[in-house]
Amino acid sequence: MPLKRIEDYNKVLPIVELYRCVQSEGSRFGRPTIAVRTTGCTHRCYFGEGGWCDSWYTSIHPEKGKYTFQDIINIYDQHPEIKEMMLTGGSPTMHPKLVNELTHFANERQIIITIETEGSAFLETDYPIGLISFSPKFSNSVPVLGGTTPLGSIVDQKFIDTHNRLRLNKDSIKKSMAYHSDYHMKVVVNPDEMPETWAEIRSFMDELEVPKDKIWIMPPGDNRQELIRVYPMVIDWCTKNYYNFTGREHIIAFDTKREV
Numbered sequence: 001m002p003l004k005r006i007e008d009y010n011k012v013l014p015i016v017e018l019y020r021c022v023q024s025e026g027s028r029f030g031r032p033t034i035a036v037r038t039t040g041c042t043h044r045c046y047f048g049e050g051g052w053c054d055s056w057y058t059s060i061h062p063e064k065g066k067y068t069f070q071d072i073i074n075i076y077d078q079h080p081e082i083k084e085m086m087l088t089g090g091s092p093t094m095h096p097k098l099v100n101e102l103t104h105f106a107n108e109r110q111i112i113i114t115i116e117t118e119g120s121a122f123l124e125t126d127y128p129i130g131l132i133s134f135s136p137k138f139s140n141s142v143p144v145l146g147g148t149t150p151l152g153s154i155v156d157q158k159f160i161d162t163h164n165r166l167r168l169n170k171d172s173i174k175k176s177m178a179y180h181s182d183y184h185m186k187v188v189v190n191p192d193e194m195p196e197t198w199a200e201i202r203s204f205m206d207e208l209e210v211p212k213d214k215i216w217i218m219p220p221g222d223n224r225q226e227l228i229r230v231y232p233m234v235i236d237w238c239t240k241n242y243y244n245f246t247g248r249e250h251i252i253a254f255d256t257k258r259e260v
């Protein structure tokens, strides 16, 4: 069934942040872009010492949206030199109408959309998306029973089941890899300290036949101090094992500040 279009450009959408920045992760690193952050997520990630999802205000405790499609048009009108969009979340594929409309907008303006997704849903958009930046969630992302969420709720079994329901949706990931223009896999792992997780990731990549040059290893950590601790280990490991490394330069530069 074709995806629907947005009719009212002034309606408030599930978008919590809209701002200019520089893409700081993955294969389009360094490019000036506009970030469009949606709210709502299929997952509830907890990475142990790496902490809760760094955008928990869109996933575990989702804030309400406040921007319209017209706001997106306006920010690109104000900055016509920017030809990139980082569509992130939360889980942007929870909002198929919005994503589809953005592919029309991007096609009209020659903008390349990078969508950040854990891969839970395949969207057959009217125009293919420029880059699918998959960040599949492995067993090291599962919350611990009895843990405390960022705003003080207690993790129960229902919370864990919600997280696992669409985790590693291989069918959806395969379809998205085939349909859209390009993809990469951005995996958050320090193979030296997390060998089991790395083994799980490697077997997933083999099963999906992902070539090595499409895999980017990203160090875990939601704050500057932790990243500075793990960067050397992950960079060394990538050097020795011929993998692409991607940093999290917005956290190095701005620590835990939002909208950067």
Ligand code: SF4
Binding pocket: 041, 042, 043, 044, 045, 053, 054, 055, 056, 059, 060, 089, 090, 091, 118, 137
């Ligand atoms: S999938 Fe991404 S946005 Fe959703 S909870 Fe996990 S890390 Fe956060």
